[in-house]
Amino acid sequence: MASTTDSAPASCKVMLSKHVANRLVAEVQEGVKTLERPPHLVGFLANDDPAALMYAQWTEKTCHENGFRYSLREVPRDDLEQAILAANVDAEVDGIIVYYPIFNNRQDQYLQQIVDINKDVEGLSHRYIFNMYQNIRFLDPETKKQKCILPCTPLAVIKILEYINIYNTILPYGNRLFGHTICVVNRSEVVGRPLAALLANDGACVYSVDITGVQKFTRGDGLKKGRHEVVDLQGKTLKDVAPLCDVVISGVPGDSYKFDTSLLREGAVCVNFSSERNFGPEVKGKASLFVPSIGKVTIVVLLRNLLRLIQNSRLDDVKPAAATERPGTLEAAS
Template structure:
């Protein structure tokens, strides 16, 4: 009898996105108006325009209002400051790269925190790396996370890589993950988020490998990072339950011979980092995550709107008592 070939389950991102959209639709139902997301396009990168078009299509199809504003990059700063103070604008997204240097980082910081659907403001980035998950002491308002790393988290939750029997915040305990890419936009934040949830994460860049964990035994609140001198993919891949790759080059491919049998493989690059033969070794393969990323963006916008509504309700409750005290 011929040997049976292993079966790999290929999961497309639209299937995962649909599960998140049902949650979003429930949140939109009680709102008095459609939340308005404004996108600013100042980039000449074709991928940025494609992303803008995807955002527009997904937003309008799912109960949100969307405006794309094409602005000369030298005028973008003023345009963002104007949108910050416009009460009609609920969320802002900027399609990067624009200048391709530190000026882009500056632009990220001038977007109002309460309109930053991408989670790139200093407060959100600080909270993410420090594993601070809420914006208020009562822990009722969740912090906003960067869209692409959060999309990968949602995919792992959908695939049940997260163990829901374990306490919230420790549901990746015992999992070993390799993330190939350490960009400040996706790779490093993703490694931090996974480690903060309890995983042992090997972050692989061109020059080196770093290990992100919350320590052994009594686990720390936030992750710590240690260098792994001399380590390469040859050390990381054979021991990893999950391999996540986002190398932008079209020639790069994850070495399949190093993959652990039955590994879960996720590609977040615009290029295919895994050869088609990955299906002969992986148990689950997610070839792209773009649709999930856009839905997570809308989810962030909805959370921002709900936070504002809750804050106004709290302010309205406190106003009568303050007035009474003044009168007394």
């Protein structure tokens, strides 16, 4: 188990995301060694959001530390469409990331769809999103050579859950969260809903909580279904479902929201993926393990996705993403 902070009570381990990130970085570096040239990631910044700029700067730093090229292109938002289309056909560009929000409306969804699927490191293209929700894990289901790209933040949460052994590697691939009940506080289309779907597709019973209510994501009793189904739980609130969960994951933006620790089941695992602190210090008195942030893992997952794109496009037997596929992980071969 990763190291803890000295201030935490003996009953709670506080795990920093750097421990997971460091392990993934080592695997990413193995993949880079198989390439003839450094992978080139282009980031598009078309807003004045300080969080987006910070994410871009962290991405640049992580790229340079691990043998990747990174170019940040700051463009007016009205020019972004053409800039993306140009990068799509630029042979020097291996991956594209756009720092959202841009227009903060459906136009952002349009921009997500025009990024070439072969360069979409964020996994936001329709094909990737469709496959994720349908629990289709390959672009080529018959030959199973081209693995789908998954959105970075949900995948980062999953890599953390794998690291702390929430995934049970004794169970068959695809069922390794069976028996776990997980609460995800956030149902955004970018993070919360995809995360709930991924966890349910891997066998968990997931309660997805948002201001609009509670939804239950499962694959049915005994995992009888091949993909998750969603049921609205009319009248249910966070207070009803949180005490049932052995894992609670929260990512509510804004500093006004705090998770009510009294709702936690004794010994629950808590993960915060918001830039704000959704859990107060008192969580350490109730949880068995607490992960206060995931940002470092998200950026390394971005690089792993880029290696996956390169692997998918190659016709030879050298597979740069193979180094990131460890037994028991979400991306390992079934």
